[in-house]
Amino acid sequence: MTETDERRRPTIRDVAAAAGVSRGTVSRVINGGHWVSPDAREAVEEAIRRTGYTANHAARSLATGRADSVAFLLTESQHLLFSDPTFALLLRGATEALAQRSMTLVLLIADTAAERANVEHYVRAGHVDGVLLISSHESDPLLASLIAAGVPTVCSGVPLGDRAHVPTVSVDEEESARVMTRYLIDRGYRKIAIITGPNDTPGGRHRLEGFQEVMGDRFDPDLVEQDSYDAEAGAAAMTKLLERAPDIDAVFAASDVMAVGAIAAARRMGRRVPDDLAVAGFDDSGLAATHDPPLTTMRQPWAQISSSMVEMILDVIAGRPREAVVLPTTLVARESA
Structure with missing residues (x-):
């Protein structure tokens, strides 16, 4: 890209001028919309569409220390991701919930020892802001390693063992x-x-x-x-x-x-x-x-499980304490029994 092309790329200043608001308001909308009125948010979002502005995520990550992404971590054989529809439901729900917040979901699979080592290195390097642990085994050291490293982590289901301090979303x-x-x-x-x-x-x-x-x-x-x-x-x-x-x-x-x-x-x-x-x-x-x-x-209330996990991980990333969430199940009677 030439220097001229770089100068022509729309900036926050261009969005602010098009929306008739301050650059600070545009920045707040881009970074989550806190303390912004609905009218101002709508004006900024329309201005972003009109100007074609896209955020420089690399620069923002350097400035904020955030990756703006969360890992969907499955500690099972990868064939289960395709053969068991429960994982696809959770993956879709979490992806949609994060997309509404302009964040990305990163799929990670850690079944073997080598995969666990790679995932641990990737996560601890800061490539994601937190982890949604979708399955857990009592003997698996990965969860304990994430906790020891201070990686914000939320579990689907209450993990076995002495892990009471891990935020969880589960059914009874x-x-x-x-x-x-x-x-x-x-x-x-x-x-x-x-x-x-x-x-x-x-x-x-x-x-x-x-x-x-x-x-x-x-x-x-x-x-x-x-x-x-x-x-x-x-x-x-x-x-x-x-x-x-x-x-x-x-x-x-x-x-x-x-x-x-x-x-x-x-x-x-x-x-x-x-x-x-x-x-x-x-x-x-x-x-x-x-x-x-x-x-x-x-x-199981799959949409509620995934959305609750996303809300919880964002709170944990922000340092806000969260209590465990237990959601109800419903018996559905059909022909097999």
């Missing part, structure tokens, strides 16, 4: 599982099995605890399978359950993706859903409503 995992288990019992099912996630994840552990509490004396550890949150794991778990206990009449799968795999395996073994075997899921991520048969499931 145990109560959600209790609600679904009571529903299956009230429908007349008596020999109920559960397929749940890994025991070192919040959902895997707490959904099993809620199920076990409601089952009480009827709880049978032989009717429990724990594995990763994917369809193949759900199918393998259902196969093992039916081989051990062919007379089970209902299965609570702790994710819709696992439920879909479980139903496929049940059909291969000659079981009809729901005629011979009821199957319920968890999430209501869109997959449940379109499956054949449509899944009975626990609906």
Whole structure:
């Protein structure tokens, strides 16, 4: 770009003149709109469109020490990003919420030790202002490392272990599982099995605890399978359950993706859903409503989870204290159970 081109690029001064406001007002609108009247904001935004002004983000980052971006950090195998629609829902919601604030979402995946090391280096170098940790495992040292480095971090779900000081947005995992288990019992099912996630994840552990509490004396550890949150794991778990206990009449799968795999395996073994075997899921991520048969499931408020996480991380970045947010789930009854 020539020096002449650089001089012709619209500046804050040009925007201020076009909007009839001060340069300070334009700067406040560009940096979040604090202490600006609605009329002034509208005038500035219209002037930005007319002049074609674009902010020099590199210069602003040097001046403010901010990257104007937040990481969406998934500590799972990258294939789950495409096979499990829950991650896509959270990613879309967080992207939209940040875009409204002129900020960028950066997708990071840290499944292997090498990936975790790269992510940790990237984040600690200041390329993002904060981290939305979308999944956590009790044995994973990455969260503790982020906290020790002072990286603003918000978790989706309450991480296991001594992490009470980490801001979180979650649903009540145990109560959600209790609600679904009571529903299956009230429908007349008596020999109920559960397929749940890994025991070192919040959902895997707490959904099993809620199920076990409601089952009480009827709880049978032989009717429990724990594995990763994917369809193949759900199918393998259902196969093992039916081989051990062919007379089970209902299965609570702790994710819709696992439920879909479980139903496929049940059909291969000659079981009809729901005629011979009821199957319920968890999430209501869109997959449940379109499956054949449509899944009975626990609906998580995905849009509210992602928007709450964005609001929380921005507060944490700004140094404002935040309390944990626990959002309600809803039982959605469909044909599978």
